[in-house]
Amino acid sequence: MHRALALYSGGLDSLLSILIVKEQGIDVVALKFFTGFTAPLNENDLNYAKKFGFKIEEIDIREKFIEVLKNPEYGYGKNLNPCIDCKILMLKEAKERLSKYNASFIITGEVLNQRPMSQKREVLKLIENKSTLNGLILRPLSAKLLIPTKPEAEGIVNRELLYDIWGRTRKPQLNLAKKYGIEKPPQPAGGCLLTEPSFCRKVKDLIEYDELTVQNIELLKIGRHFRVSEHCKVIVGRDEKENEFLLNNHYGTFIYPKDFKGPVVLLTGNCSEKNIDMAASICAYYSKRKTLEVVIKTATQEEIKIYSAITEEEILKYRL
Ligand code: SF4
Known part of the structure; x- marks a missing residue:
């Protein structure tokens, strides 16, 4: 049986991407990365994993994420969210775990043009290059709008059964949630405190005074x-x-x-x-x-x- 690793945020899009791939008979292991600003692994995640039959592992990347947050190569989004660097970090971490899980590719819940900074076509390509995962990142929700990946080219994944969702609309995802029996669909992404202006003021202060540590970040909550x-x-x-x-x-x-x-x-x-x-x-x-x-x-x-x-x-x- 083929296996994929999934970047799982706890949000609807990443959950759907797992279910779309699983439906094709591919085993999926969900990796939930804990940055210190996202929700840690919780009961909801475990319930979804149990209900839909996938493994889930939490990976604590707080220390590495602090370095990214202090000085992101590709800058911040609307607030203090360094989304491009964050994605690259998570994908690199996932890549390191491919052999541990005997998995051959990685899936994400990204949707083309859903976010102005990190989900443009050229940025998706840049993220792929930087994480040295060329052809190995499958984005099931937008795959039909993107160049076929290796698992598609090799027939592991049937491209015809993937989607062509584009932009900020939520309707197709909500229809898919219905199809898979997801009651009370979670938000699109898992909720990141770095997109909240009031929280970002406190983080900026820690950066400015060189006090950005795991313990100080926890205290901000x-x-x-x-x-x-x-x-x-x-x-x-x-x-x-x-x-x-x-x-x-x-x-x-x-x-x-x-x-x-x-x-x-x-x-x-x-x-x-x-x-x-x-x-x-x-x-x-x-x-x-x-x-x-x-x-x-x-x-x-x-x-x-x-x-x-x-x-x-x-x-x-x-x-x-
Ligand atoms: S919103 Fe937060 S968790 Fe999501 S990619 Fe951006 S920085 Fe990372």
């Missing part, structure tokens, strides 16, 4: 973030769950109200006394108090002090 100085950041929990998470999973200086459950504030980096004062005033602001008695807890000591709340104007100055 919770709380409100403030850059209070070159070496110090303040993170404020937005609810009880985030407050608990900050307290139990991170190191640094913590500030929280002394007499009631309120926002937990975490300072990261090399923070000065002035930064701690500012963070305590931020804690008072989010506790909705004009003045507040707070606990300031470092690794070695705990002290209690009273602070006035920072003004809204100042909050906006530091908020990322």
